[in-house]
Amino acid sequence: MFSMRTKRFIFLILIIVILACRPFTAQAVLSITAPTSATLTGKTVSIAAQTSTGVIGDSNNANLVGVKVSDDGTAGWTAVMTSTHFTTRSNKTKKLAGSNATVDFTGTYDGLDGVLDPNGIFKVEITTGGAVGTAVFKWWDPAGNLTSTVTTAASVVLSNGITVNFAAATYVVGDSWSAGVDVFPYTGLTVTPSDIYAESGSLTGVSKGSSEALSGTGATSDAKTIMTATAGNGIGIYWQDEDLSLSIHANSLSGSFTATVTLTVS
Amino acid sequence: MKKILISILIFGLISLIGGSGIQVARAVGTALDITMTAGSLSISNSTAATASYTGKTVSITEQTDTATIGDATHTNTTGIEVTDLRGSGAGWSNVMTVTHLITKGTVKKLAGSNSTVDFTGTYDGLNGVLNPNGTFKVEITTGGAVGTAVFKWWDPAGTLTETVTTAASVVLSNGITATFAAATYVTADSWSAGVDVFPYNYETTKGLTATPSDIYASSGVTTGVTAGSAELMAGTAATSDPKTVMTAAVNSGFGDYFIDVGLSQTIHPNSLSESYTSTATITVS
Numbered sequence: 001m002f003s004m005r006t007k008r009f010i011f012l013i014l015i016i017v018i019l020a021c022r023p024f025t026a027q028a029v030l031s032i033t034a035p036t037s038a039t040l041t042g043k044t045v046s047i048a049a050q051t052s053t054g055v056i057g058d059s060n061n062a063n064l065v066g067v068k069v070s071d072d073g074t075a076g077w078t079a080v081m082t083s084t085h086f087t088t089r090s091n092k093t094k095k096l097a098g099s100n101a102t103v104d105f106t107g108t109y110d111g112l113d114g115v116l117d118p119n120g121i122f123k124v125e126i127t128t129g130g131a132v133g134t135a136v137f138k139w140w141d142p143a144g145n146l147t148s149t150v151t152t153a154a155s156v157v158l159s160n161g162i163t164v165n166f167a168a169a170t171y172v173v174g175d176s177w178s179a180g181v182d183v184f185p186y187t188g189l190t191v192t193p194s195d196i197y198a199e200s201g202s203l204t205g206v207s208k209g210s211s212e213a214l215s216g217t218g219a220t221s222d223a224k225t226i227m228t229a230t231a232g233n234g235i236g237i238y239w240q241d242e243d244l245s246l247s248i249h250a251n252s253l254s255g256s257f258t259a260t261v262t263l264t265v266s
Numbered sequence: 267m268k269k270i271l272i273s274i275l276i277f278g279l280i281s282l283i284g285g286s287g288i289q290v291a292r293a294v295g296t297a298l299d300i301t302m303t304a305g306s307l308s309i310s311n312s313t314a315a316t317a318s319y320t321g322k323t324v325s326i327t328e329q330t331d332t333a334t335i336g337d338a339t340h341t342n343t344t345g346i347e348v349t350d351l352r353g354s355g356a357g358w359s360n361v362m363t364v365t366h367l368i369t370k371g372t373v374k375k376l377a378g379s380n381s382t383v384d385f386t387g388t389y390d391g392l393n394g395v396l397n398p399n400g401t402f403k404v405e406i407t408t409g410g411a412v413g414t415a416v417f418k419w420w421d422p423a424g425t426l427t428e429t430v431t432t433a434a435s436v437v438l439s440n441g442i443t444a445t446f447a448a449a450t451y452v453t454a455d456s457w458s459a460g461v462d463v464f465p466y467n468y469e470t471t472k473g474l475t476a477t478p479s480d481i482y483a484s485s486g487v488t489t490g491v492t493a494g495s496a497e498l499m500a501g502t503a504a505t506s507d508p509k510t511v512m513t514a515a516v517n518s519g520f521g522d523y524f525i526d527v528g529l530s531q532t533i534h535p536n537s538l539s540e541s542y543t544s545t546a547t548i549t550v551s
Contacts, residue, residue, distance in 0.1 A: 032292050040300040045353035047485035047522040052300050086300060094355070094516055117487045119355060121517050178517055180355045184300070246300065251486045251520035254304035254353030264293040 030071045032079060032265040043248055050248040056261065057241030061194040066241040067226065068199075069234075069265050076205070076231040079240075079265040080223035081191065083214055085111030086184035086246065086257040089162065096123070098175030102167035108258075110161045110219040111183030113142040115249045122162050125176040126152075135171035139164065142181055180253050186214040186221045188247030189259075193226040194240055201236015205229055208240060223264070305351025307358055309550040311335075313344040314526075317546075322533055328472075329533040335546060336526030340479040345526040346511060348519075348550050350486075355517040357490075360525075361508035362548040364466050364474060364499055366391030367531060369540035370442070371460035376403070378455030382447035388543075390441045390504040391463035393422040395534045402442050403458040406432075406451045415451035419444065422461055462538040464531055466499040466506045474499045477528040478511045486521015490514055493525060511548065 040054035057066025069079050087109040095101055105122055113120050120142025127148070128136035138148040141159050150156060152166045162181070192211035196203060209225035216222040227240055242261075319331040336345025348360050368391040373384050385402055393400050400422020407428070408416035418428040421439050430436060432446045442461070467473035477496035481488050494510035501507040512525050 030292060032294055034294045034296045036295075037297040037299070040298065042301040042303055044303045045305045045351045047349060047351065054298070054300070056296050056298075083298070086298065088302075090355070092354075096516060118489055118518050118520050121355070180517060244298070248300075248302070251351075252302050252353055253355070254302045257300050257302065259298040261296040261298055262293055263296065266292070 030073060030077055030265055031069070032263055033068045034261075034263045035066070038244070038261075040244060040246055045252055045254050046248075047250050049250050052246045052248055054244045054246070055241050056244065057194070057239075059241070061241055062197045064197075064199060064239055066194070066197075066239050067263055069227065069229075069238045069240075071229065071234050071236070071265075074232050074235060076229045077234055077265050078228045079226050079263065081226050081242065081261055081263045082216075082221045082223050083186045083189060083261045084220050084259045085186050086189075086259040087111040088182050088253055088255045088257045090180040090253060090255065092179075094178045094180075096125075096176040096178055098126070098172055100169045100171060100175055102169040103177040104165045104167075105158075105162055105177075105179035106155075106165060107162045109181040109183070111181075111185060112160055112219055113181075113183070114185060115183060116142055117251065119180050119182045119251070119253050121178040121180050122158055122164070123176065123178040124164055126171045126173055129170070129172045131170060132166045132168055135166075137171075182253040182255075182257070184246055184248055184252070184257055186216065186259065188249075189214050189221075190245040191224055191226070192243040192245070194243060196227055197239040199237040199239060201238070202233070203238075205233025206238060211243075220262075226263070302353060304353050307352055307550060308349050309360065309548060310347040310349070311548060312347070314346060317529065319529070319531060324537055324539050325533075326535050328535055331531050331533050333529040333531070334526050335529065335548075336479070336524070338526070340526055341482045343482070343484050343524055345479070345482075345524045346548055347522065347524050348512065348514075349522045350514065350519050353520070355520065357514045357516040358519055358550050359513045360511045360548065360550040362476065362511050362527065362546050363501075363506045363508050364476075364546045365505050365544045366466055367464035367474075367542040367544040369462050369538055369542045371462075371538055371540055373457050373459045376405075376456040376458055378406070378452055380449045380451060380455055382449040383455075383457040384445045384447075385438075385442055385457075385459035386435075386445055387442045389461040389463070391461075391465060392440055392504055393461075393463070394465060395463060395468055396422055397536065399460050399462045399536070399538050401458040401460050402438055402444070403456065404444050405456040406453050409450070409452045411450055412446045412448055415446075417444075417451075460538050462540070462542070464533055464537070464542055466544070467501060468532075471498065472532040472534075474506075474532075475530040476509055476511075477530070479526040479528065481512055482524045484522045484524060486519070486523070488523070490518025491523060496528075505547070508549075 040052040135152040193208040214221035319333040403420045415432040478493040499506040
């Protein structure tokens with residue numbers, strides 16, 4: 001296919017290319033790690049708004065705990081975080097009418113209906129009786145939006161991350177169940193990046209983000225900068241703790257509220 | 267040879283890309299959680315521990331007296347307070363019961379010289395409205411000191427109980443006790459104490475009508491929270507049947523709620539002129 005001369009030429013070019021570039025194992029490595037979980041201080045349900053605090057990392061801002069960014073390149077980098085809303089779904093389905101305790105709600109509520117007073121519910125009501133697959137139901141989302149004429153099934157996706165499950169039973173018209181949901185929106189979550197600790201490398205050109213509440217309108221917040229390294233800086237290993245302050249609305253549901261923070265460096 | 271060339275080519279391209287500084291975003295996740303502990307469902311009457319009727323003058327005709335548990339403003343934090351901090355949406359029911367409005371007059375010496383007998387306790391009103399007003403009456407049937415003397419007594423309905431030995435304290439009925447201080451009692455010595463009642467329910471339509479006001483939410487919303495109806499208290503015992511003051515439906519009633527209860531009491535003619543008292547017990551569950 002190729003002449004020997006051509007082969008030698010290609011081989012030569014490739015050798016030049018390889019030598020011109022850094023060896024593969026020595027390329028710039030930019031990475032981020034973070035604690036797998038963080039718990040905010042628990043509160044008791046109150047008729048007044050409260051504030052809960054926590055930290056991704058710890059209160060010592062000069063140790064090897066927290067969010068870690070490692071880089072051996074010179075391009076600089078930016079570390080940001082996003083968060084979902086803190087949400088809960090009551091793990092106790094309420095039977096509002098009827099005798100069957102065979103309906104359950106599953107899934108993680110996305111919190112997009114916001115803070116509701118009284119707290120939001122997903123509600124299901126049988127409109128045509130029968131077995132699963134025959135019975136028909138209507139349902140309401142936390143905002144009160146009604147969806148009618150849905151056929152039962154072992155699992156039916158409702159909205160906002162929630163699914164309703166119908167176990168085998170004979171369902172009767174008027175049977176009804178609900179599950180409460182609640183949210184502490186991320187717009188009430190103020191993130192305060194701590195001072196940065198350099199395990200190795202210089203802090204020159206490496207700066208922390210400002211203290212601010214997360215913003216956004218989606219299920220996941222807009223990205224918030226926690227630390228940046230300008231071009232030519234940030235070569236090393238850097239640690240930072242993220243202090244969290246969350247607004248807790250009055251008269252919330254009791255239970256465990258969860259959110260997921262995603263930390264990204266690029 | 268071809269395979270070697272292709273491998274070298276791929277390796278070279280990867281190296282080229284890596285060396286050109288193209289970087290891929292790296293991301294990690296951290297799970298956050300906060301636990302909200304359930305508080306309690308509670309009720310308070312701290313701003314309405316007592317309620318007084320306006321007061322009336324004894325009359326030969328029937329009257330109506332009014333009072334409020336709370337106050338006349340239904341948008342403040344005075345009145346019966348229900349607080350639900352359970353965070354469960356279980357809903358709740360707030361009810362009240364009442365005892366009869368009753369009074370016991372001062373002891374009257376009907377015969378003899380000793381003023382050493384008294385009547386104590388709280389009359390339960392179960393003899394109803396009597397005309398003339400009822401009395402507890404004690405009469406010595408065998409003279410002597412306390413512990414030796416014997417007496418008979420009548421309840422407000424006129425029921426006679428005989429041959430009871432005196433003691434420092436002898437329980438009669440309907441919540442009333444006769445007390446005999448040290449003295450030498452003489453046959454036919456006699457004392458009485460009048461009692462009277464404004465029942466919470468009598469003659470079908472008379473008694474105490476309770477009217478729950480509008481509900482004020484100092485925290486939370488009134489959606490799904492409703493006031494009970496205005497109605498005559500019901501029952502036949504010393505304490506009435508429970509009457510609903512306000513309720514929160516399932517998935518409602520998170521927060522702090524205040525309600526006032528208007529009271530309208532029938533006052534029968536020719537009553538005793540005394541202070542009448544009753545107890546309203548207000549519960550939530």
